[in-house]
Amino acid sequence: MPVIDHRNVLKGLRVQEAMRRQVIRLPWEAPLAQAIRYTIKYKVNAVLAVDDDQVGLGVVSKTDLMGAYYAHLLIDTPVAAVMAGPPLFCRPTDTLDAALDAMRRHRVHRLYVQGEGPHDIIGVLAYPDIVGLLYRYCTRCDRSLKGKARTAGPPLDRFLVREVMTPEVYALQENDTLQAIMEGLAAYRFGAVLITDRDGRPAGIVSKTDLITAYLHGLPTDTPARRVMTKPAIAVDGGAPLAEALTTMIFADLHRLFVYRDSPENLVGVLSLSDVARFRSGTCRACLVSRIRVGAA
Amino acid sequence: MGLTARDVMDTRFFTLRPEISVGDAVHIFKRASQELQQTVFGLMVVDANENLVGMVSMYDIFLLLRPKHIHIWGEMEDLEVAGVLETACQRAKGVLVGDIMTTELITITPDTHLLHIIDIMIKKHVRRLPVMNNGKILGIVYLSRVFNHLLERLAS
Numbered sequence: 001m002p003v004i005d006h007r008n009v010l011k012g013l014r015v016q017e018a019m020r021r022q023v024i025r026l027p028w029e030a031p032l033a034q035a036i037r038y039t040i041k042y043k044v045n046a047v048l049a050v051d052d053d054q055v056g057l058g059v060v061s062k063t064d065l066m067g068a069y070y071a072h073l074l075i076d077t078p079v080a081a082v083m084a085g086p087p088l089f090c091r092p093t094d095t096l097d098a099a100l101d102a103m104r105r106h107r108v109h110r111l112y113v114q115g116e117g118p119h120d121i122i123g124v125l126a127y128p129d130i131v132g133l134l135y136r137y138c139t140r141c142d143r144s145l146k147g148k149a150r151t152a153g154p155p156l157d158r159f160l161v162r163e164v165m166t167p168e169v170y171a172l173q174e175n176d177t178l179q180a181i182m183e184g185l186a187a188y189r190f191g192a193v194l195i196t197d198r199d200g201r202p203a204g205i206v207s208k209t210d211l212i213t214a215y216l217h218g219l220p221t222d223t224p225a226r227r228v229m230t231k232p233a234i235a236v237d238g239g240a241p242l243a244e245a246l247t248t249m250i251f252a253d254l255h256r257l258f259v260y261r262d263s264p265e266n267l268v269g270v271l272s273l274s275d276v277a278r279f280r281s282g283t284c285r286a287c288l289v290s291r292i293r294v295g296a297a
Numbered sequence: 298m299g300l301t302a303r304d305v306m307d308t309r310f311f312t313l314r315p316e317i318s319v320g321d322a323v324h325i326f327k328r329a330s331q332e333l334q335q336t337v338f339g340l341m342v343v344d345a346n347e348n349l350v351g352m353v354s355m356y357d358i359f360l361l362l363r364p365k366h367i368h369i370w371g372e373m374e375d376l377e378v379a380g381v382l383e384t385a386c387q388r389a390k391g392v393l394v395g396d397i398m399t400t401e402l403i404t405i406t407p408d409t410h411l412l413h414i415i416d417i418m419i420k421k422h423v424r425r426l427p428v429m430n431n432g433k434i435l436g437i438v439y440l441s442r443v444f445n446h447l448l449e450r451l452a453s
Contacts, residue, residue, distance in 0.1 A: 034400055041357060041397045043365045132368040216396060245370070247377060251384045253365045273366065 015099050018133055019113050019123035025050045028057050029081070031076040032068055036216045040209065043253070046110060048121070049083045055119040056112055058085025062208040062210035063186075069215035070182045079161060089114040090125060093272030094219045096133075099125055128255070134277040161245050163240030163268035164276060165259045171196050174203050174226035179233075181206050181225055194258060194267065195229045201265050202258070235260045235267060245271055301364045302414060303407040306428045309333060312343045315350060315395030319361065321393050322353060335441075339425050341434065343399045349427055349434055353400030361389045361397060374441035405438065414443055419448050 006261045024038050025048040039062055046061035057080065064082040073081065090099045090111040099111055113123035171194040173179055184193055185208065192207035206229045214228045235258035236245045245257055259269040311329035313322050322340070327338040339354035361386045364370060370378070403417060404427045417426065424440040 030401075037396060037400065038400070040392070041360050043360070043363070128366075129368065132366075135369050213396060217393075250364055250366045250370050251381055253385075253388060256364070273369070 013096045013133065014092065015090050015094045015096065015111075015113055015125050016123075018096060018129050019092065019125045021123045023048055023112065023121055023124050025054070025056075025121075026079065027051070027263075028080040029078045032065060032079060032082065033068065033075045033216055035079050036065055036212045039065070042215065043125070047066065048087060048112060048124075049079050049085075050121075053119065054121070056087040056089075056121055058083030059087050059108075060084075061111070062191075062212055065212045065215065066182055066185070066208050069211060070179065070186075070223065072221070075215065075218070087112045089121075093121065096130065103127065131274050131277045147258060159242045160238065160268070161236055161240050161242060161259050161271055162261075164242060165238065165271040166275065167269040169194055169258065169267045169270060171202075171267075172206075172225060174229070175199070177222045177224060177226050178206075178211060178219070178228065179221040182211060182221070184210075192256065195225045195232055202233045202235070202267055204231040205233045206230070233258055233267075236259075236266050236271070238268060242276055246273070246276055250280075251272055294297075298317050301407060302404060302405050302409045302411075302426075302428045302436075305411065306407070306415075306438045307333075307442065308436040309342065310434075310437045311337070312341050312434075313353060313394050313398075315342050315344065315393065315398060317394050318390060319358065319392045319394060319397070320390030323358075324391075328343070331383065341427055341437065342394055343434070346367070347434070348432065349402065349404070349429065351400045352402060352425075352427075353394055353398045354393050354424075357397050357399065358383045360385065361392060370452075402427065406430060414438055418443070419441065 014188040022042075024033055024042045026038060029053055030049075035047050040043065046059050046064075048056050048137070049060055050056055057119050060079045060083045063149045064084060068077065070080045075080035075136040088102060088106055088108060088111050090102060090113055092113050092115070102111060103109065109127040111125045112121050113125060114120065161226045170188055170190060172184055174195050174197055176195075181193055185191070192205050192210075194202060195204045195206055203226065206225050210228050210230055214223065219228065234248065234252050234254060236248055238259045238261050248257060249255060255273040257271050259271050260266050261268045302370060311333075313326055315326055326337055326340065329340065339352055341349055342351035344350050362382075364381070365386060403421055403423060405414060406426055407430060409428075414426065418424065419451070420442055426438045427434055428438060430435045
């Protein structure tokens with residue numbers, strides 16, 4: 001592990017220290033169903049489509065798969081029909097700074113890592129991995145969290161969920177169709193939407209994963225949300241410490257939670273894993289890389 | 298001493314259906330292990346017409362249990378983790394076999410030579426191969442059986 005430089009904390013890191021070596025790939029002629037199974041099984045947001053020589057041709061994301069569902073493509077359509085290509089690459093020796101710049105410029109959440117040969121793909125650098133690094137480096141850096149950092153206790157116990165959350169909730173109704181939900185998610189560039197019952201109470205959540213799973217199961221797009229939503233919509237108290245919210249996210253395999261005030265039925269905001277990471281370091285001048293924000297892909 | 302899949306395949310095997318949950322599949326794994334008197338690490342998945350449509354292995358279930366944000370968990374020294382395994386198990390149980398099964402299948406015929414079987418297992422990183430004849434499942438060849446068979450050969 002690299003030594004932490006207190007002036008340039010994450011900035012000293014290179015792609016090879018943050019990348020994953022397991023690249024989830026499938027042949028470009030594989031059916032969409034296989035791409036959906038891979039995103040579910042490997043818990044990734046995108047897979048790489050390759051040709052017979054393992055050359056990366058394109059990237060198939062959950063958003064692309066949702067688009068295919070919306071467009072009523074058959075589930076055995078080859079992934080090549082929806083992939084975005086060509087994939088973007090970085091080198092293992094590139095700095096994280098440069099890689100993040102490339103992600104921002106191209107508005108993508110992942111870069112593939114090119115090895116020695118021109119078509120040698122040795123890893124993938126995904127945005128959540130960088131969020132993971134923030135937890136590692138920022139908690140050990142004494143320059144972050146000025147002011148509050150002087151107080152005792154672990155950093156994530158010093159902040160409350162409501163100080164970090166985004167104070168708005170996008171919701172649709174349980175009778176709304178999956179088609180309407182996909183339109184909403186695409187328009188707002190969200191990964192999931194709250195579903196409320198007829199009385200406006202939280203009933204569940206429909207994520208891109210729920211939508212593509214419905215696609216895999218052959219449900220028509222006019223299916224009402226209540227049939228596929230994940231119940232309940234997991235929420236945390238706005239007055240809880242950040243550490244508690246983070247624990248809930250790790251337990252539930254989620255990267256976002258709803259936030260309630262007074263009662264779990266009164267949802268007032270959303271907290272994402274990257275919000276927590278950004279807040280840990282967002283006011284910190286020690287490290288520019290930590291201020292990550294990549295437009296939704 | 299045989300030389301082909303026919304001689305090393307197990308003709309008693311259990312199967313899963315794609316529409317059952319991982320929770321139900323785990324019971325079939327346990328039953329298969331008991332009745333076959335060996336730990337079963339992977340099962341074939343068949344549709345209503347007994348056509349082979351996938352395979353589910355122990356590794357697929359590991360992948361499902363592994364928390365998505367485990368890399369962040371590893372960075373947090375003070376995280377309270379009591380109950381995390383139970384939660385992961387609960388979540389995994391509801392997933393359908395058909396959602397996680399491997400569908401890119403490599404199959405062999407009863408006449409596939411033992412050395413070809415070894416070659417496939419090495420190159421494709423698989424530990425079990427369904428033995429098919431005209432679309433019908435005849436049996437399954439396990440890496441362990443192949444190894445035992447070869448040990449006998451080497452010892453003789």
